[in-house]
Amino acid sequence: MITSSTKLNFLLAFCLAVLVPAALEAGYGNDAFEDDPSLRQKDDLEWPEVEFPSADERGKGFKAGETFSYRARWGIFKKAGSMSFSTENAPNSGGKAITVRTDVASRGLIKKLYPLQMKAIALIDTENWRVVRNQTLEKSGSDHKSNVTLFDFDRMLMNYEDKFRPERNHIRELPYDCPVDYASAFLQIRGFDLEVGTVYPLFITTKGKFYYAQLKVMEMETLKTVLGEKECFRLEPISSYPQSKVFREGGKMALWVTNDQDRIPVQLEVKAPVGTASIRLESYTTEG
Structure with a gap:
């Protein structure tokens, strides 16, 4: 006779042996949540006319000496990975530049099946509170990736260089003069004067691509966080140009930012066919 316990063990074994590797292959990596870097965006996109907040407004959310650490969850995996980003004054910049560092790594069972750093x-x-240089190093199993993006705002050009895949190298015209990477976008958002019903524009650059996204504060929600119970703004994308796997409309992506003087991004969720990925704040430290 097959007992309930036997059935449960069988289902667990089936998930670990079949479903999990299949799902990982299908997209635990960035492919499920970010557009394929091998597919280049068209150069003749008709970007809309946009009025972005002033440089002062875009810079209010940045402060040197902060570290935000998150735990990543994906589907049934509560400890799928970790993510952190931190800020510091850039060396030899005379206070004219700040660095935003991002570290991402798979954890637990996911790390054994899909090692990612x-x-x-x-x-x-x-x-001007915009990215002038962005470097990314990535290792997933035996696959290595390394790319550098440089911005020339005098000529409004972006130069993208891929160390291991030079066929992807290209120079593109900038549609707007205020690009930020994903982590810097988190910081930029927290500096805005957030208000329910208001829409905020972002210009994101990632791996040689651009996205213009509009995020709207949908409502206030109270969340239990590592900082205690916090009232938060819940923001969702209402449009993305071109379409993006990260900035999914219709409630498929959401960001929660605390309604206090610190404006801490405490949670992010992105829904995909392979499951919901979320990051939740584990710690926040500041030198100031």
Whole structure:
């Protein structure tokens, strides 16, 4: 006779042996949550006319000496990975630049099945509050990736260089003069004067691609966080140009930021066919 316990063990074994590797292959990596880097965006996209907040407004959320650490969850995996980003004054910049460092790594069972490490360093100009250089190093199993993106704002050009895949190298015209990477976008958002019903524009650059996204504060929600019970703004994308796997509309992506003087991003969720990925704050430290 097959007992309930036997059935449970069988289902668990089936998930670990069949479903998990299949799901990982299908997209635990960035492919499920980010557009394929091998597919280049068209150069003739018709970007909309946009009025972005002033440089002062875009820079209010940045402060050197902060570290945000998160635990990543994906589907049934509560400890799928870790993510952190930190800020510091850029060396030899005379206070004219700040670095935003991002570290991502798979953890637990996911690490054994899909070992992933990613590091990124964005150099942010503190006069105009935009990224001027972004470097990403990534290792997934035996696969290595390394790319550097440089911005020439005098000529409004982006130069993307892929160390291991030079066929992806290209130079593109910038549609707007205020790009930020994903981590810097988190910081930029927290500096805005958030208000329910208001829409905020972002210009994101990632791996040689651009996305113009509009995030709207949908409502206030109270969350239990590592910082205690916090009232938070819940933001969702209402549009993305071109379409993006990260900035999914219709409630498929959401960001929660605390409604206090610190404006801490405490949670992010992105829904995909392979499950919901979320990151939740584990710790926040500041030198100031």
